[in-house]
Amino acid sequence: MLRGHCSQARTPLLDTTNLADILTRREREVVLLAAASRPSREIAFRLGLSVRTVDNYLCRAYAKLGVSGRTELADLLAP
Secondary structure (H helix, E strand, O other), X not given: OHHHHOXXXXXXXXXXXXXXXXXXXXXXXXXXXHHOOOOHHHHHHHXXXXXXXXXXXXXXXXXXXXXXXXXXXXXXXXX
């Protein structure tokens, strides 16, 4: 990930400590479960959504966070 090459960079999207400023409440719920390696089907069941809706939330969150998948998402949210 490019963020690792620019450790001194400070922008709102690189500060993942406050996802509330970047993502909607539902996007945060879905993102946190996805980052914990939960499959879309399980996330959908747990939140009472369709799998397609979960995947749509993930797509929007990926775009907002500048990542392209669950692995990058998990890396981004890792302490």
